[in-house]
Amino acid sequence: MELVTIIMPANKAETFIERSVQSILNQSYKNWELIIIYDDNVDYFSILKNQGITDERIKFVSTNKLGISTARNIGIEIASGNIIAILDADDEFDSEKLKCCVPLTQKNYLVSCALEIRDVNGNNLKYVGNKEQGILQSSRYKNVNYSADNMILFDKTKIPCYYDEKLSCMEDLEFMLNCFEIIDHTYHFSIPLHKYYKRFNSVSNNSQSCNKFLIAKKILLQRLENNFYKFQEKKLENNMINFLQTSINSELLFQQALTDDPKILFENIIEPLL
Numbered sequence: 001m002e003l004v005t006i007i008m009p010a011n012k013a014e015t016f017i018e019r020s021v022q023s024i025l026n027q028s029y030k031n032w033e034l035i036i037i038y039d040d041n042v043d044y045f046s047i048l049k050n051q052g053i054t055d056e057r058i059k060f061v062s063t064n065k066l067g068i069s070t071a072r073n074i075g076i077e078i079a080s081g082n083i084i085a086i087l088d089a090d091d092e093f094d095s096e097k098l099k100c101c102v103p104l105t106q107k108n109y110l111v112s113c114a115l116e117i118r119d120v121n122g123n124n125l126k127y128v129g130n131k132e133q134g135i136l137q138s139s140r141y142k143n144v145n146y147s148a149d150n151m152i153l154f155d156k157t158k159i160p161c162y163y164d165e166k167l168s169c170m171e172d173l174e175f176m177l178n179c180f181e182i183i184d185h186t187y188h189f190s191i192p193l194h195k196y197y198k199r200f201n202s203v204s205n206n207s208q209s210c211n212k213f214l215i216a217k218k219i220l221l222q223r224l225e226n227n228f229y230k231f232q233e234k235k236l237e238n239n240m241i242n243f244l245q246t247s248i249n250s251e252l253l254f255q256q257a258l259t260d261d262p263k264i265l266f267e268n269i270i271e272p273l274l
Helices: 017-025 045-048 068-078 097-110 140-145 171-179 209-223 235-261 266-273
Strands: 002-009 032-040 058-062 082-087 091-093 110-119 124-128 134-137 153-154 186-199
Touching: 002 017, 002 068, 017 045, 017 097, 032 068, 045 058, 045 186, 058 068, 068 082, 082 097, 097 110, 097 140, 097 153, 097 186, 124 140, 124 266, 140 186, 171 209, 209 235, 235 266
Parallel strands: 002 032, 002 082, 032 058, 110 186
Antiparallel strands: 082 153, 091 186, 110 124, 110 153, 134 186
């Protein structure tokens, strides 16, 4: 049973990190280590201990380097396992995620899965990427998984990629673009093995943050238009350009829609446009 390293950046995660860590403790696959990397000087060891959570497989790393990409890159560097899983401190794994994904990561090097979006009370809001399962060519990846891109496992010895620390957001998609320079597919699970809790006042659902996402998407679009990436699958470039153009237009529509409905999902805006 191969060791899996789960990387969890944490910042101001005191109120919800226990749920995320508990989802790791509940894994049916037991050979894992969890690296919690934090830059906010919070004593997460004590927070979890007060919740009855102590486990020698959990490691805590404090850094004065800010940013989720930096935290993930530190985690990749110090990981004891070759297979890396990504879990943000406000998300949750299904208890079977590692058991399902690890064997196929060993074979395909990169595995993605469907996403369940929930509200903070655990009520289902939407499923994304739950209509196809199997080998998913890179050119079709965003047609199937048009939401977040952090629901992945990858073999760092086969895909030696890192997160772009210069981007303020969209670093997950940029990471996938780097992966697709090395391989031409992911194995995709239609089962929603990753749960994302939508906080409607968060960075991803706030009208003031739309410009931040627009800037990052335009940076990626410009890179693609300038042939910055050398993809294994040639038609990925045009398909990703089309996706980002649609995503930028959706971002503008989303910003307008938030005025009338602060709880609208971006995914409900972009899905019918793809």
